[in-house]
Amino acid sequence: MTYSFLQFGCGNMGGAMLTGWLASGIAPAAFTVVDPHLPQAPASVRLLRTAPTGEAPPRFVLLGFKPQGLAAATPAITPLVGQGTIVLSILAGVDLATLRARFPQAGAVVRVMPNLAAALGKSPIALVGDGDAAINAEVTQLMAPLGTAEWLSDEAEMDLVTALAGSGPAFIYRVIDALAAGAADLGLPRAQADRLALAMVDGAAALAAASEHGPGELARRVASPGGTTQKGLDVLDADDRLASLMRDTLRAARDRSAEMTEEARAAG
Ligand SMILES: NC(=O)C1=CN([C@@H]2O[C@H](COP(=O)(O)OP(=O)(O)OC[C@H]3O[C@@H](n4cnc5c(N)ncnc54)[C@H](OP(=O)(O)O)[C@@H]3O)[C@@H](O)[C@H]2O)C=CC1
Numbered sequence: 001m002t003y004s005f006l007q008f009g010c011g012n013m014g015g016a017m018l019t020g021w022l023a024s025g026i027a028p029a030a031f032t033v034v035d036p037h038l039p040q041a042p043a044s045v046r047l048l049r050t051a052p053t054g055e056a057p058p059r060f061v062l063l064g065f066k067p068q069g070l071a072a073a074t075p076a077i078t079p080l081v082g083q084g085t086i087v088l089s090i091l092a093g094v095d096l097a098t099l100r101a102r103f104p105q106a107g108a109v110v111r112v113m114p115n116l117a118a119a120l121g122k123s124p125i126a127l128v129g130d131g132d133a134a135i136n137a138e139v140t141q142l143m144a145p146l147g148t149a150e151w152l153s154d155e156a157e158m159d160l161v162t163a164l165a166g167s168g169p170a171f172i173y174r175v176i177d178a179l180a181a182g183a184a185d186l187g188l189p190r191a192q193a194d195r196l197a198l199a200m201v202d203g204a205a206a207l208a209a210a211s212e213h214g215p216g217e218l219a220r221r222v223a224s225p226g227g228t229t230q231k232g233l234d235v236l237d238a239d240d241r242l243a244s245l246m247r248d249t250l251r252a253a254r255d256r257s258a259e260m261t262e263e264a265r266a267a268g
């Protein structure tokens with residue numbers, strides 16, 4: 001498949017998506033990246049420091065900068081958005097109404113919430129947009145190399161989905177770090193604890209993804225009655241400890257996304 005694709009911002013997240021697309025075999029020449037300071041783009045990807053002028057609107061424009069940059073970026077992007085352009089936004093908290101007000105001429109605007117595993121084709125990709133079924137199918141196909149597309153039935157879910165699917169890797173990295181730190185506190189050399197914790201999480205996630213059983217049943221299979229695992233699970237489960245920690249974590253991230261929606265609206 002070939003694409004005419006213009007990407008504004010190629011930092012952590014935009015860079016991960018570009019890596020995922022290129023790894024899937026899409027021709028680098030399909031992409032133009034606009035980023036003021038990116039040291040270099042992948043081979044054969046056109047890199048510009050400012051938006052091109054006098055060019056026909058592409059099929060896709062991806063907004064990949066920080067949400068707070070939208071107002072300043074809009075004037076340069078507007079001439080590059082035509083009726084046949086699908087605007088894809090990974091800007092956390094910026095809702096469809098704000099995007100539509102900025103780019104009224106766009107064929108469709110679609111919010112995309114990936115995470116950094118897009119580089120490996122292993123990201124959940126939450127989607128919500130105002131296009132028709134054909135446009136949604138085209139976007140689903142575009143996202144396929146990055147992971148698993150998941151269309152939301154209601155944009156209101158996006159704040160929570162951002163917390164779970166977008167921010168989620170950071171929470172899991174904290175868990176990996178805490179497991180290793182705990183083992184180090186209890187006596188293992190830290191480097192060895194780091195290796196073991198990471199290998200364990202890698203294998204556990206791969207197994208859960210491949211298994212016909214859910215995580216509850218898998219945990220039960222690890223825990224021999226009267227054995228070591230059950231003693232540990234009892235600590236995690238006491239007073240709803242782990243569940244309430246996760247709920248509070250997601251709530252805080254979700255609420256920040258909702259605040260960012262208001263901030264983006266207020267920016268005009
Ligand atoms: N990081 C993540 O895991 C995720 C991030 N997101 C979303 O992705 C977006 C980007 O986040 P992230 O990649 O972490 O941020 P980064 O700061 O790593 O990347 C943003 C890039 O955009 C560049 N940039 C700034 N303004 C413009 C502009 N007007 N035109 C073109 N490029 C511009 C920045 O350059 P400079 O640094 O020089 O300003 C930078 O290189 C955010 O909106 C965030 O909400 C969504 C899901 C996950």
Ligand SMILES: O=C(O)[C@@H]1CCC=N1
Nearest residue numbers: 092162163166167168
């Ligand atoms: O932290 C953030 O705001 C962005 C959105 C999801 C992941 N990173």
